[in-house]
Amino acid sequence: MTTRAGFVALIGEPNAGKSTLLNRMVGAKVSIVTHKVQTTRARIRGVAMEGDSQIVFVDTPGLFRPRRRLDRAMVAAAWGGAADADVVVLMVEAHRGITEGVERILEGLQDIGEGRRIALAINKIDRVQSEVLLGLTKDLNERYDFSETFMISAERGHGVDALRQWLAQELPEGPWLYPEDQIADLPMRMIAAEMTREKLTLRLHQELPYQLTVETEHWEERKDGSAKIDQVIYVMRDGHKGIVLGKRGETIKAVSQAARAELEDFLDRKVHLFLQVKVRPNWLEEAERYSEMGLDFKDGN
Numbered sequence: 655m656t657t658r659a660g661f662v663a664l665i666g667e668p669n670a671g672k673s674t675l676l677n678r679m680v681g682a683k684v685s686i687v688t689h690k691v692q693t694t695r696a697r698i699r700g701v702a703m704e705g706d707s708q709i710v711f712v713d714t715p716g717l718f719r720p721r722r723r724l725d726r727a728m729v730a731a732a733w734g735g736a737a738d739a740d741v742v743v744l745m746v747e748a749h750r751g752i753t754e755g756v757e758r759i760l761e762g763l764q765d766i767g768e769g770r771r772i773a774l775a776i777n778k779i780d781r782v783q784s785e786v787l788l789g790l791t792k793d794l795n796e797r798y799d800f801s802e803t804f805m806i807s808a809e810r811g812h813g814v815d816a817l818r819q820w821l822a823q824e825l826p827e828g829p830w831l832y833p834e835d836q837i838a839d840l841p842m843r844m845i846a847a848e849m850t851r852e853k854l855t856l857r858l859h860q861e862l863p864y865q866l867t868v869e870t871e872h873w874e875e876r877k878d879g880s881a882k883i884d885q886v887i888y889v890m891r892d893g894h895k896g897i898v899l900g901k902r903g904e905t906i907k908a909v910s911q912a913a914r915a916e917l918e919d920f921l922d923r924k925v926h927l928f929l930q931v932k933v934r935p936n937w938l939e940e941a942e943r944y945s946e947m948g949l950d951f952k953d954g955n
């Protein structure tokens with residue numbers, strides 16, 4: 655049997671549908687989808703098996719114009735992920751077409767495209783008429799010579815199998831990177847932290863977009879089959895702590911319940927989730943935090 659294995663980077667503007675596509679291809683909720691933009695802060699990978707190929711997905715943060723230092727790290731991470739990948743898939747939203755952001759990514763592709771397979775996936779085709787789609791396909795292929803174009807709806811699953819099959823056959827021959835039986839629990843701690851962060855983001859809306867981070871500190875498998883998970887929510891200021899806790903602890907309680915329910919669903923067993931809120935000032939500026947969030951692709955990690 656000839657096995658294949660390699661890395662696939664999904665790139666695109668924030669909200670393009672990268673997480674949704676990743677979840678579909680991997681078949682489990684490994685990367686968190688919310689309606690807010692720029693939610694994918696960490697490098698979260700999922701692994702999909704397709705025939706004899708093992709596809710390791712790198713879900714990059716949104717590529718957007720850097721503003722703060724963290725944003726620059728995110729952009730570097732996004733391109734770093736693409737530059738390390740065997741195959742890159744650029745996702746473009748069908749109804750938005752060639753935006754300024756897409757233009758910038760197309761320019762960036764010129765630098766990393768050398769000797770790499772780059773596919774175009776026009777996503778959200780459920781939102782446009784076919785004439786629009788054909789026009790967009792033509793325009794994009796005139797600007798960049800894509801190896802292949804796919805028209806997909808990540809949300810509805812249209813075209814996703816074809817894309818996954820194509821990716822599988824494009825990967826280099828070689829041994830699998832992860833033992834098949836380990837795939838499911840690859841980044842469990844990270845997934846769990848992302849679930850809590852998603853619930854916080856949904857609950858707090860505009861109040862605290864970036865200034866918090868969640869880490870899973872402890873994970874204990876109990877004899878009765880349940881899991882005890884301890885997480886810390888780090889905020890930047892004392893004032894933020896109060897917001898996360900809410901009046902009489904209502905916010906944190908609701909977040910904890912929602913996250914626990916999702917974790918139980920995902921793990922298919924009982925979960926005891928303990929959340930703590932701690933202040934860690936200036937974490938945005940701490941370089942080592944970047945690496946914990948998986949943002950330093952280039953440093954051999």
Ligand SMILES: Nc1nc2c(ncn2[C@@H]2O[C@H](COP(=O)(O)OP(=O)(O)OP(=O)(O)O)[C@@H](O)[C@H]2O)c(=O)[nH]1
Pocket residue numbers: 666667668669670671672673674675686687688689690691692693694714715716777778779780781806807808809810
């Ligand atoms: N109509 C439609 N909506 C979609 C489709 N795919 C994704 N979406 C929606 O688009 C929004 C963004 O999807 P995400 O998967 O979070 O996008 P992302 O590219 O990972 O976003 P960032 O994490 O910000 O980089 C969500 O509300 C999805 O439900 C699709 O095929 N059709």
